[in-house]
Amino acid sequence: MATEATANGGYLDILRAPHAARLLTGTLVGRLPNGTGPIAITVFTRAEGGSYSLAGGLIAAYGVATAIGQPLLGRAVDLKGQPRIQLPAAVVSALGMAALALTGIGNLLLAYAAVLVAGLFTPPLEGGLRALWPSVLGREDRVHRAYAMDAVAQEVMFTVGPLLLTLLVALWSPASALVVINLLGVLGALSVVLSEPSRTWRSAPREAHWLGALRSPGLLALLACFFFVGLALGSITVAGVAYADDRGDEAVYGWLMAALGLGALVGGVAYGARRWAGPPERRLRVLVLLLAVCYLPLTLVPGPVAMTALAALAGVFLAPAIACAFIVVDRHAPSGTVTEAFSWLVTTFGVGAALGSAVSGPAVELAGTPAGFAVAGAGGFVAFLVLLATGRVLGPPVTPRHAVGGGAASDGAAAGRTEKNTRSSENDRNGAVEPGFSTGSQA
Numbered sequence: 480m481a482t483e484a485t486a487n488g489g490y491l492d493i494l495r496a497p498h499a500a501r502l503l504t505g506t507l508v509g510r511l512p513n514g515t516g517p518i519a520i521t522v523f524t525r526a527e528g529g530s531y532s533l534a535g536g537l538i539a540a541y542g543v544a545t546a547i548g549q550p551l552l553g554r555a556v557d558l559k560g561q562p563r564i565q566l567p568a569a570v571v572s573a574l575g576m577a578a579l580a581l582t583g584i585g586n587l588l589l590a591y592a593a594v595l596v597a598g599l600f601t602p603p604l605e606g607g608l609r610a611l612w613p614s615v616l617g618r619e620d621r622v623h624r625a626y627a628m629d630a631v632a633q634e635v636m637f638t639v640g641p642l643l644l645t646l647l648v649a650l651w652s653p654a655s656a657l658v659v660i661n662l663l664g665v666l667g668a669l670s671v672v673l674s675e676p677s678r679t680w681r682s683a684p685r686e687a688h689w690l691g692a693l694r695s696p697g698l699l700a701l702l703a704c705f706f707f708v709g710l711a712l713g714s715i716t717v718a719g720v721a722y723a724d725d726r727g728d729e730a731v732y733g734w735l736m737a738a739l740g741l742g743a744l745v746g747g748v749a750y751g752a753r754r755w756a757g758p759p760e761r762r763l764r765v766l767v768l769l770l771a772v773c774y775l776p777l778t779l780v781p782g783p784v785a786m787t788a789l790a791a792l793a794g795v796f797l798a799p800a801i802a803c804a805f806i807v808v809d810r811h812a813p814s815g816t817v818t819e820a821f822s823w824l825v826t827t828f829g830v831g832a833a834l835g836s837a838v839s840g841p842a843v844e845l846a847g848t849p850a851g852f853a854v855a856g857a858g859g860f861v862a863f864l865v866l867l868a869t870g871r872v873l874g875p876p877v878t879p880r881h882a883v884g885g886g887a888a889s890d891g892a893a894a895g896r897t898e899k900n901t902r903s904s905e906n907d908r909n910g911a912v913e914p915g916f917s918t919g920s921q922a
Contacts, residue, residue, distance in 0.1 A: 489624075489752065490751065492621070493616060493624060493625050493628060496615060496616055496621075498674050499615055499616065499625070501674055502611060502615065502676065503629070503632060504667075505668070505669075505671040505674070506607070506608040506667065506671055507632055507635075507636045507667070508664065508667030508670070509666075510604055510605060510664070510667070511640050511663055511664050511667065512573065512597075512601070512661045512663075512664035513545065514636050515660055516538075516597070516598075517538045517541070517542070518644060519644055519653075520534060520537050520538050520579075522648060522656070523579070523657055524584060526652070526654075527583050527584045528584075529584045533584065533587075536591075537590060537591065539833070540594050541595070542829060544599040545598040545599070546829055546830050547598075547599060547826075548598060548599040548600060549601065549823075550819055550823045550826055552564055552601075552603045553606050553818040553819035553820075553821065553822030553823070554692075554816070556603060556607055556610075556682075556818040557682040558682070560680065561607050561671070561672055561677045561678075562677060562678055564602070565603070565604060565668050565671065565677075566602075566668050566672045568601070568603075569600075569604075569664055569667075569668035569669075571596065572596070572598075572599075572600040572601050572664070573661035573662065575593045575596030575597030575600065576593065576594075576657055576658070577657075578592075578593040578596070579594060579597070579657065580654040580657040583654075597661075604671060605821065605825055606817075606821030606824075608629065609626065609809070609817070609821050610682075610817045610821065612626070614676055615676050623755075623759075623806055624751050626751075626802045626805035626806060627747055627751025627798070627799070629805065630743075630747045630751075630798040630799075630802040630805070631747035634740050634743045634744045634747065634798060635744070637740065638737070647660065682815045682816075682817065682818070683814045683817075686813065686815070691813075691819050692813060692817075693823065694813060695812060695820075696872035696873075697807075697869075697872050697874075698808065698812060698820055698823070700865065700866070700872050701804060701807055701808060701811065702823055702827040703827075703869070704767065704862045704866050704869075705828050705831065706828070706830065707831060707858045707859070707865065708770070708800065708831065708858065708859065708862045709828040709829060709830065709834075709835065710831040710834050710858040711770075711771075711835060711857075711858030711859045711862070712797070712831075712855070713831065713832030713833060713834065713835025714835035714838060714839035714842075714854035714858060715774075715790075715793070715835075715852065716832075716835075716836060716839075717836050717843065718848060718854070719735045719736060720732055721843045721848040722780060722786065722851075723735070725780075725848055731786075736790075738787045738788070738790035738791040739793060739794040739797075741791055741794065742790065742791035742792060742793060742794025742795045742797070743794040743797040743798040744794075744798065745791075745795060746794065746795035746796055746798050747801075750799035750802060750803075751802065758874070759803050759806040759807050760807055760810075760874055763803045763866065764866045764867065766796050766799050766800040766803055767796075767800055767859065767862050767863045768863045770800050771858075771859025771862065771863050773795060773796060774793050774852070774856040777789050777790070777793055777855065778852045778853050780848055793855075805821070805824075808820050808821055811873070835858060838854055839851040839854045839855075
C-alpha cells in the first residue's frame with residue numbers, strides 16, 4: 480500500500496539536507512570513469528587502430544577487475560573508513576587509465592595491465608554513498624527516498640556520461656577524453672571524502688568472519704536475484720543492436736537505449752514520490768515480477784516507434800526494483816559490512832549483465848532477434864523465482880529496528896526517536912548482529 484509523500488518528504492527536502500547534494504553530486508562525478516569506461520575504452524582502441532575484438536577483450540578485463548575489486552575495497556572501507564580507501568583507490572584507478580592513454584595499445588601486455596589496475600581500484604563510491612545516507616538524513620523514510628533518488632540519478636549519469644565523453648573526444652582526442660574523465664572522477668571522490676559525513680563515518684562493530692557480508696543468507700538470495708536481473712538487462716543491449724541491424728538503421732539502437740533509460744527515470748521518480756507501507760522484501764517480489772512481465776513484449780519486435788515505446792515500458796520498473804533492493808541490502812547486511820554488501824550488489828549485477836550479453840549473442844544468431852529479447856524475459860522470471868524460492872531467508876527481520884542517523888551528528892536527536900537502536904543476536908538469522916540500518920553506529 481502506498482500513500483502520497485508529504486511536502487517535506489520529497490526529493491528537494493533530501494537535497495536541502497546538509498551535505499546531501501554535495502555527496503550525491505560528488506559520487507556521480509566520481510563514478511563517471513566507471514560509467515563511461517566500456518565506451519571510452521572502445522573509442523580509444525578504435526582510434527588507435529585496434530579491432531573491436533581487442534576493445535572487447537580490454538572491456539572484459541576491465542569489467543572482471545572491477546567485479547573483483549568492488550567488494551574487496553568495500554570491505555576495506557568498512558574496516559578503515561572512507562577517506563583512507565576511496566581517494567587512494569580513485570587516484571590509482573585514474574593512473575591506470577592514464578597509462579593506457581599514454582602508452583596506447585602497441586604493447587598489449589601493458590594495455591591489459593593498465594585496464595586491470597583501473598578496474599581493480601575503481602573506488603566503491605556507490606556503496607559508500609548508501610552507507611552515508613542514514614547518518615546524513617536521519618529518518619528512515621528519507622533514507623528510503625534517497626535510495627530511489629540514487630537509482631534515478633544513476634540513469635541520468637549513464638545518459639550524461641557518454642554525451643560528455645563524446646564532447647571531449649570532439650574537442651580534443653580519445654586519449655585526452657580518457658584522461659579528463661578520470662581526472663573528474665578523482666575530483667568527485669575528493670569532494671566526497673573531504674565532506675564531514677565521510678570523514679566521520681565509521682562502520683558498525685562487526686564480527687570477524689572471512690565471508691564478510693556473504694554470511695547473510697538473505698543477502699545471498701538478493702544477490703542471486705539481481706544476477707539474473709543484470710543478465711536480463713545485458714541481453715537487451717545486444718538484442719537491441721540486432722534489432723537495429725535488422726532495420727538497417729544504427730540510430731534505432733540509440734533510441735531504444737534512451738527509451739529504456741527514460742522509462743527507468745520515470746519509474747524511479749514515481750516510486751520515490753510515494754511512501755510505501757509493508758516489508759520491502761515483499762514489495763521487491765512484486766517489482767521484479769512486473770519487471771519480467773514488461774520485458775516479454777519486446778519479443779514481438781514491432782516497428783521502431785512501437786518498439787521504442789515497449790523499451791520505455793521495459794525500463795519502468797528497473798529503478799524502483801533497484802531502489803527497493805538497496806533497502807533490502809541494508810536490512811540484511813550483517814553489522815559492519817554495509818559498504819561491502821552494497822558493493823557485492825554492484826558486482827553481481829555487473830557480472831550478470833556481462834553474461835547476459837554473452838548469452839544473447841548466440842541466441843540471436845541461432846533463432847533471430849526475438850530470441851535475444853526472450854533471454855531478457857527469461858532472466859527476469861528466473862530472478863522472480865529466486866525471490867519466491869528464498870522467501871524464508873529473505874523475509875523481514877524478526878525484530879526490525881532501523882538505526883538511521885546515529886553518530887555524533889545526530890546524538891542530540893537520538894532521544895527523540897521512538898525506534899530504539901538495539902542490537903540483539905537472538906533474532907539474527909545471519910549469525911551476527913541483527914540486520915537493519917547497520918550504518919547507524921557512526922563516529
